[in-house]
Amino acid sequence: MPSETNTPSRRARRSDARLNRERLVAVARDAFTEHGQNASLIDIARRAGVGSGTLYRHFPTRAGLLVEVYKRGIQALAELAERLREKGPPLEALTTWLEAFDEYTTTSRGLKGLLATVDDEPCDDVDAWWRATLLPAATRLVEDAQRCGAVRRDVTTLQVLRLVNAVALAHEQAGLDDQRAGPLLDVVVDGLRHTDEDGDPT
Amino acid sequence: MPSETNTPSRRARRSDARLNRERLVAVARDAFTEHGQNASLIDIARRAGVGSGTLYRHFPTRAGLLVEVYKRGIQALAELAERLREKGPPLEALTTWLEAFDEYTTTSRGLKGLLATVDDEPCDDVDAWWRATLLPAATRLVEDAQRCGAVRRDVTTLQVLRLVNAVALAHEQAGLDDQRAGPLLDVVVDGLRHTDEDGDPT
DNA sequence: ACCTGAACACCGTTCAAGT
DNA sequence: ACCTGAACACCGTTCAAGT
Numbered sequence: 393m394p395s396e397t398n399t400p401s402r403r404a405r406r407s408d409a410r411l412n413r414e415r416l417v418a419v420a421r422d423a424f425t426e427h428g429q430n431a432s433l434i435d436i437a438r439r440a441g442v443g444s445g446t447l448y449r450h451f452p453t454r455a456g457l458l459v460e461v462y463k464r465g466i467q468a469l470a471e472l473a474e475r476l477r478e479k480g481p482p483l484e485a486l487t488t489w490l491e492a493f494d495e496y497t498t499t500s501r502g503l504k505g506l507l508a509t510v511d512d513e514p515c516d517d518v519d520a521w522w523r524a525t526l527l528p529a530a531t532r533l534v535e536d537a538q539r540c541g542a543v544r545r546d547v548t549t550l551q552v553l554r555l556v557n558a559v560a561l562a563h564e565q566a567g568l569d570d571q572r573a574g575p576l577l578d579v580v581v582d583g584l585r586h587t588d589e590d591g592d593p594t
Numbered sequence: 595m596p597s598e599t600n601t602p603s604r605r606a607r608r609s610d611a612r613l614n615r616e617r618l619v620a621v622a623r624d625a626f627t628e629h630g631q632n633a634s635l636i637d638i639a640r641r642a643g644v645g646s647g648t649l650y651r652h653f654p655t656r657a658g659l660l661v662e663v664y665k666r667g668i669q670a671l672a673e674l675a676e677r678l679r680e681k682g683p684p685l686e687a688l689t690t691w692l693e694a695f696d697e698y699t700t701t702s703r704g705l706k707g708l709l710a711t712v713d714d715e716p717c718d719d720v721d722a723w724w725r726a727t728l729l730p731a732a733t734r735l736v737e738d739a740q741r742c743g744a745v746r747r748d749v750t751t752l753q754v755l756r757l758v759n760a761v762a763l764a765h766e767q768a769g770l771d772d773q774r775a776g777p778l779l780d781v782v783v784d785g786l787r788h789t790d791e792d793g794d795p796t
Numbered sequence: 797a798c799c800t801g802a803a804c805a806c807c808g809t810t811c812a813a814g815t
Numbered sequence: 816a817c818c819t820g821a822a823c824a825c826c827g828t829t830c831a832a833g834t
Contacts, residue, residue, distance in 0.1 A: 406817090408817075408818085412817090412818085432806085432807065433807080434809095435807090442818075442819085443819040443820055444819085444820080445811080445817095445818065446818055448810080449817075449818080508763075508768075509768075510768060546777050546780075547778070551777065551778055554764045554768060555782075557764065558760035558761055559757065559760055561710075561760060562760035562763075565710045566756060575749055575753065576749070576753055576757055579746070579785035579786055580757075580782065580785055582789070583781035583782055583783070583784040583786070608797085610798075610799085611798060611799090614799085634825085634826065634827090635826080635827065635828090636828095637826090644799075644800085645799060645800040645801055646800085646829095647798095647800065647828090648798080648799055650829080651798075651799080798834085800831105800833075801831100801832095801833105802832100804827105804828085804829085804830105805826105805827090806825100806827085806828105807824105807826080808823105808825085808826105809822105809823085809824090809825105810822085811820100811822085812819105812820100813818105813819085813820095813821100814817105814818080814819075815818080
């Protein structure tokens with residue numbers, strides 16, 4: 393197999409590329425945390441010690457880089473949703489999960505910006521990826537809670553996520569990055585709960 | 595009075611400046627509507643037919659220009675708050691006002707961005723201006739509703755405004771600029787209402 | 797007093813040239 | 816196959832020079 397014996401240089405190149413990629417992601421994580429989702433890409437490349445072209449080769453779009461940075465966290469949230477669903481009553485599961493979601497997005501500045509730009513339907517493959525990861529798990533939680541009458545039925549899962557994300561975003565933009573949104577999140581969660589007191593008697 | 599007779603040229607100059615200023619504001623209104631609060635300033639100057647220095651002379655900061663564009667609307671909202679307060683029951687007044695607030699910010703793209711950056715305390719005179727206009731009126735509405743037990747007491751007026759603004763912002767960033775936030779706003783309003791069902795029995 | 801526009805520093809993105 | 820960095824187009828902001 394010459395394709396294996398005569399390509400130690402290929403292997404070496406590849407490990408170089410892999411190293412660059414890892415460095416970029418690590419630097420990007422810091423940059424997004426420090427400056428939000430609009431952190432300077434050229435600065436990320438500089439701090440990673442690579443040319444700007446290299447950054448674009450690995451991550452053609454900013455969203456792609458953002459997703460790479462927050463990939464693990466998004467996956468962890470999806471898994472948490474499944475665990476909570478098996479464990480407790482629907483409303484409690486949803487509430488706990490939304491708090492975890494809020495906590496993660498609060499500490500991950502760039503992620504808030506990424507989620508905020510979500511449209512009603514997937515627009516590219518990066519968008520499609522995180523939707524496929526996060527939405528199904530969240531939808532199951534929301535629909536469980538709706539089915540048992542604990543949560544109002546006139547909201548979609550995407551709207552719920554947008555709402556919680558907006559709260560986190562509002563909190564961040566107010567300059568209070570460090571702590572969770574707390575009472576503001578409570579307002580949203582209370583608002584999501586189904587109440588009968590509005591039943592129109594006509 | 596020589597200071598009056600020998601300054602017809604001064605009068606002419608001033609009217610030039612006034613015209614430039616008006617043009618800038620008119621163009622800026624369109625630009626913010628079209629591109630949001632980050633619309634290109636250089637493009638605004640260009641479209642108004644003035645040099646970039648002229649824009650900076652009239653409006654040293656972007657926030658100053660934004661406030662100028664939305665000044666009337668902010669004042670109108672403050673007056674509406676007073677009228678509603680005199681007219682109906684506290685909760686209804688607050689609800690109606692928040693809907694009007696949401697509707698105005700929804701149609702005024704740049705305003706959402708301006709309000710989103712509000713800190714817990716005024717940071718400059720532009721910030722101070724709209725706070726002095728909007729906050730007192732809104733605070734009276736909120737506190738009325740809290741006093742009569744219709745709205746929970748663990749939120750401040752600023753938090754309420756941030757929350758509603760965040761909803762409008764989330765809605766816009768999701769690419770649905772045209773319609774009001776609707777159900778998302780309902781969730782927030784419901785969440786603000788005071789309910790006793792959570793009274794801890796300990 | 798007011799306006800202009802060149803000048804500077806910065807960024808996003810692409811692409812020819814290198815290894 | 817991968818990387819570099821110059822090149823281009825754009826913007827925010829300032830300031831000397833004009834009227």
